[in-house]
Amino acid sequence: MSHPLQGNNIIIESPWPEIDGGLFPVKREVGDSFDVYADIFKEGHDVLSAALLYRVSGRPEWQRVPMKPIGNDRWLGCFELRENAVYDYTIEAWVEEFETWRRDTLRKQQASQDIASDLLEGRQLIVRLAEQARRENNGSRDPERRTALAKLEDFRGRLESSSAPDAGLLLSDEMEEVSRQFPDLRWACRYRRVLQVICDRVRARYGAWYEMFARSQGTDPTRSATWAECAARLPEIERMGFDVVYLPPIHPIGRTKRKGPNNSLVSAPGDPGSPYAIGAAEGGHDAVEPGLGTLAGFDQFVAAAQARGLEIALDFAINCSPDHPYVKQHPDWFFHRPDGSIKYAENPPKRYEDIYPLNFYTEAWESLWNELQRIIEFWINHGVSIFRVDNPHTKPLPFWHWVLDRVRARYPQAVFLSEAFTRPKVMKYLAKAGFSQSYTYFTWRNTKAELIEYMTELSQSESREYFRPNFFTCTPDILPEILQKGGRPAFEMRFLLAATLAPSYGIYNGFELCENRAVPGTEEYLDSEKYQFKVWDWDRPGNIKPLITRVNQIRREHPALHRLTNIQFLPADNDQVLFYSKTTPDGGDVLLIAVNLDPYHAQEAHIEIPLQQLGIHWEQSYDAEDLLGSFRATWRGSRQWLRLDPYAQPQSTMANIIHIKRSGA
């Protein structure tokens, strides 16, 4: 029977990050340093050492970095995330027997106590250490290790050559140093779990999204735009500084129960129908709507985007129209009513008769789930690595865990945005289950108190370890009241908030034109392009494209805007002025951002600059430049004043993005 204390006598607990007892991975991005904390302690007063162990998941060998105590039995270790992969990590701790002996013996020596017996003990420790080191490192070709081993052997020989061991040698710093290189890990303790961190590419955290309704990118209101017409829009989108072009579904649209304009139940011939009613005679989720063109045309469009540094994101909407090929090929994938018909989607009393939901509970689940994985991977093989997933909260939550793990294992570059406008815990669970990003409640957070509370939750609570927000100002389904009522200043304000609060944000085409005509009493766009062909004048007067272009440029130039958790809210003595900082950890990039939350009036505020935190003395002057162009000044002191005016000339000033530099720096 092995000793119950072996591998067990050092307590390693409360590691951080660890989500739900290790059930879920946390998320980081390539290039990040990954900090891991744990409480590590043991009975008595032994000297402990600890190491953080990590590896790309699946590889056999652990890498080791030392952990350091940071007070109150808490330890910290750190490693660099270099690969777009899932990493394992865990913690190991052990007793430094020789160091403990040395510390205690030095204390006795200082107290003039007899240490003769202690010296014998110390020699015994070194002899044992040397024997073990020889056994374990005999074949080592590491020259440093061989040198250390030789040194240890030499010390051992010198200690054994006399009956009373040499106290000076035994207690020397050199002895300590060499012994440290051969820790006795036979009794080392491992944390009982292996934890994981998903290391995504940076785009999973940081990016500006442009949602583009593909069929509305042309000039003929009687037909769908084509891939060529879509491609013609790319130069402008690139100029505006976006990173991702996201397309709502591009697949063939069903004819049965096709919806007409403004979601009417009756469609006229020529009405295109909702692109979310996927599937027709022309094909299903792996086909392209003929009005847009061919799959080859899509490939060319993707290539054109990539050539401009733009990435294409696709919608993954697990809906079938009654005309989807699956309905005939796999009737067992659908719900059937007692009268034999297939059930359409409903959320009583709402009915979606143009859509059949798939039945994840079917006995044929395996073929269905595999097919859905195949669809995702089909598009990855056509150059799409970002998926915006439609309504994931209406599909079984464990399915997402299953499919996202599988796709990620083969395609670590894949990024999944969860469109789960649902209850908070479901929204967060989807992130834990593997979604890279999520839509949020940002769209409905308008007041200063609401924005601070929500941003604090997102950036400071445990969920920040796995939940990455993507702040959309609007979507084809959501034209928020503030935009309907507040007009252009509201568009500017909501855009500025989205683009500076969150590292990932998005707009939906038309937003740049301040399009805000709604179906009265709803958040639906009037004459929504969800149900009809539409053309736009992309240079319509009153557009805010210059502001968007400038802010996206600022985002690219300022790494402080590439992260979420570095936000800090600062005092401004006006409830209509939100004031916050974003800084890089090294303090090299400091932005102070003030946004007017009132689209109807100019607002003024005194703001408090956290000078001490910025390392600026209160008597020292510093440069403050509004990167949006309203001022460039030399400031002194922490209290400053600003005015944000929707009606300022020559251009409105809904925000200042103030870049702070020490004078002369």
Added chain:
Amino acid sequence: MSHPLQGNNIIIESPWPEIDGGLFPVKREVGDSFDVYADIFKEGHDVLSAALLYRVSGRPEWQRVPMKPIGNDRWLGCFELRENAVYDYTIEAWVEEFETWRRDTLRKQQASQDIASDLLEGRQLIVRLAEQARRENNGSRDPERRTALAKLEDFRGRLESSSAPDAGLLLSDEMEEVSRQFPDLRWACRYRRVLQVICDRVRARYGAWYEMFARSQGTDPTRSATWAECAARLPEIERMGFDVVYLPPIHPIGRTKRKGPNNSLVSAPGDPGSPYAIGAAEGGHDAVEPGLGTLAGFDQFVAAAQARGLEIALDFAINCSPDHPYVKQHPDWFFHRPDGSIKYAENPPKRYEDIYPLNFYTEAWESLWNELQRIIEFWINHGVSIFRVDNPHTKPLPFWHWVLDRVRARYPQAVFLSEAFTRPKVMKYLAKAGFSQSYTYFTWRNTKAELIEYMTELSQSESREYFRPNFFTCTPDILPEILQKGGRPAFEMRFLLAATLAPSYGIYNGFELCENRAVPGTEEYLDSEKYQFKVWDWDRPGNIKPLITRVNQIRREHPALHRLTNIQFLPADNDQVLFYSKTTPDGGDVLLIAVNLDPYHAQEAHIEIPLQQLGIHWEQSYDAEDLLGSFRATWRGSRQWLRLDPYAQPQSTMANIIHIKRSGA
């Protein structure tokens, strides 16, 4: 292959209480209601039900109580803890398929939609439910269940007798009610862990301790007191209202390197030595120091205490003197030096040459650990169920887990107090590993801010689920500075704090006499009875026995003082006045306690009574009685004033314990 969603599609997470992912049990006491929370949710909009499952650990059958949703996907269930035992608990949730169907169909009916197909579906659900109910309940003798089954059968028959099912019957409340009694649990989901709660007897939470140095209870300063002399003190201890009499070690004391008075290294003949140097020719941990008497004498002492409602607690100090029988019988249980001698205890440069520590890491661990378990159980069989464990943080932490689990399984009444004056995380870990109670930092928390911060940590943080404080005012090792300097008012104040802040508290004999002579510059008592025979005048002038007696009486009469977590700090406009309430959950017992933290001066304060919380209207008068006798008044309004004076006549007033009653109540 089973379906991956079976038992898996409902998410059950963040249960509370759950410590370290279920690694450790929480603690409650017999008679408690045990509340269990969890987040429970699923994709879509199905109606869910959930149950809390529990059982005395080891029994095969689960008991079930329904859980209720309390908002934001959080659910709550509760069961009564009736037995002094360890309980298992977990959570189960399932879809109410019929209820979901009924809700949706009613919505459609209200929207005047066609429900013909839905009715067929509903009938199908009832037929399936009835078939399953018959299979599963065929042999049931429960008359209620048989009636429900018959009703369901009758409904099914009526539904099947016509081609179009009867909408009124299918959608009726009666149908709903009967269907609810036969939930389909084949797809029910269980939380992935079984959690545990240790249900101790109430004494583990609530009790007044009197630490009695057995050999000092006599009248002859040249010899040890006897068990008969100890027994003679019990009536007074009973009168003072204590519940537990705790004895430092009572075992034979070693002669080798025996300590003399005031911890001197040389002892004279007749010096009794430290009782922590356990073991001599007369025996070890299962023997009694001959000066005190025999084991039979001890048994009589225990019986005498029990007859007065007093429980005896023993010290469990895992130390051996060099003369302990173990040293000869089991040299392999000790640490050996290279020169062959056994290592004495040390914490360099401190040396404890009268004590040999046991080696838990020995290859003979099993015989040693078993022997230590035997010692505990030996004393349980002699009527001792409470153990104060000496320095548990210097023994391997997993040993405690091992031994406490084993003893608890055989003797659930056993209570263990951890004397771990050590770092916070080690202290808490010992509680997680199974200690029932712990000494705390209370002894060194003096200011209002310190007391509020520490009490808030103990009563509100996660540790309250497993860490039960026992507030000792002093110990044979710790005479705190405030008592050395503050004299009698300090003794009153620290006693009042201990006895009203924590449900368990203790004093060490001499405290009631305000004994405060220290070895200068230390927290050690001068002429400590740890090293010499001592006699006391238990009625010495200046004693605070009347106050102790009164407060222990108040504690017994007021259940609000039996709990820790019901404390609430309230406003008092003086930093030297600590003001707090203790109330029972039903509001039946309300105490407001104000303590003067300044032993040198009278202090006055305005206090704020939380009238709204107490259900008292601001215009309503209420009775306020200081149970310590300084006033009885009718108050009106939330702001009151009080004066706490160490020099008040005829008796000092270091505190008010104000009992609040609504006038006329």
